[in-house]
Amino acid sequence: MSPFNPVSESDLAYFRSLLPGRVFSGADISTDYDHDEMTEYGHFLPEAVLQAQTAEEIQAVLKYCNERRIPVTPRGAGTGLCGGCVALHGGIVLSTEKMKKVLEVDTRNMTATVEPGVLLMEFPKALEGTGLFYPPDPGEKTATMGGNAMTNAGGMRAVRYGVTRDYILGMEVALADGSLITLGGKTVKTSSGYSLIDLMIGSEGTLGFLTKLTVKLVPEPKVNLSLLMPFDDLDQCISAVPPVLACGCDPTAVEFMEREVISCAETYLGKQFPDTSADAYLLVRLDGPSAEALQPAIDTLTDLALSLGAKDVLLADTDERKESIWNARGAFLEAIKNSTSTMDECDVVVPRDLIPAFVRQTVETGRRAGVRIRSFGHAGDGNLHIYVCRDGLPEGEWKQKVSAVMEELYEAARGMGGQVSGEHGIGHAKKPFLRESVGDRQMALMQGIKAAFDPNGILNPGKIVG
């Protein structure tokens, strides 16, 4: 029997009194809310969608739902890739799409405070003219900053700058019982008891509802440029990653890409990639105070890449050239999705020196299973995005093959000391692999933490540990 209650007419009436014009139920709910970007993981229409505008509204909704045992699924922009923001057990989806204010940019403390629904692509406008920037750079710019915080999103610039977690200084969070807590603030360090803020980051809406976020900003680098290194084969290309990272040039991003994936992006975007000479490419971005200051790093990386088998090193220092390369890179996921009927994703992270071994494993697994696998990824931080494409496979055969492939890939990652998810999270789709990876003892600890924050289990049930 479900531990939860359905949403009744009187519940809806209460929600409508609280959030007039921002409560949707039945046929008025857009099907956009029944999935995230991975439709392969199913469609789950909530019983109601509520669009909050203030922390007080969120507190009131949570208090009410907690007392009546109604599940609450927090949702940002729904760009997640593991089914994190879907209402697996019905109840309400509580959306932050109307909480889009940048509340403060504090240039003296180099911080900004935002509402959770601010989109990643909108935030830079608020920083214009300050000389400051926010380094986290996940590929999907229509994601919310709240969603980024709650999945600990990574992205391209993580090699040099780190991930979202490294930029979160403070959070205001509504707990399941409706109380509001403030974690951290504008201070840049703390040694003050258990780090609840670190527990909250990446908790995918299972421990609390983020209502306000304070992030760290850093001085904006004046110049950036990219080096595109074509290699004859993928193995040679990926094997160049550890020496590139160790050569002292402090790259901002190190991405790898294969010809087949680039071709998908060319078709998807209708634009030509600037080079067609190779099967595999390493893309390295450098940030610095001036082009002159970056010249020694360009020279070092060029010599190194050529000595490691690169056919050439192409410098992208004009906006046009940079855009044509990075736009293609940014479109990979959508382009692969567009090239097949459906697909499943594996977002493991392995120690960086084992990337070549893991990529080899991927190729071998796909070949043996007889499925098309496409991969690309943040080679510089060991995080690979691997897509198993269904193409024309019948349902039964697809289910059986994709499950065998996933088992094999996660097992291989585990054997290499890797983790289930580098940045996309666990949601409900990756739960079995998390358990296999961390084991019963750690799962029990996580369940204990969940119970301490949310004793009735109303917050995003069915995710991570639920």
Ligand SMILES: Cc1cc2nc3c(=O)[nH]c(=O)nc-3n(C[C@H](O)[C@H](O)[C@H](O)COP(=O)(O)OP(=O)(O)OC[C@H]3O[C@@H](n4cnc5c(N)ncnc54)[C@H](O)[C@@H]3O)c2cc1C
């Ligand atoms: C093309 C593409 C490229 C991508 N590239 C990257 C990438 O490079 N790096 C990366 O890390 N991810 C990437 N992603 C995945 C996705 O964009 C991130 O996971 C992102 O952080 C999700 O943000 P969102 O606002 O869409 O959150 P949603 O998908 O709406 O929610 C994600 C999770 O956070 C929870 N949540 C959202 N808001 C709140 C809140 N206010 N309080 C509590 N919980 C909340 C939800 O319940 C859910 O569990 C990509 C996705 C796509 C489609």
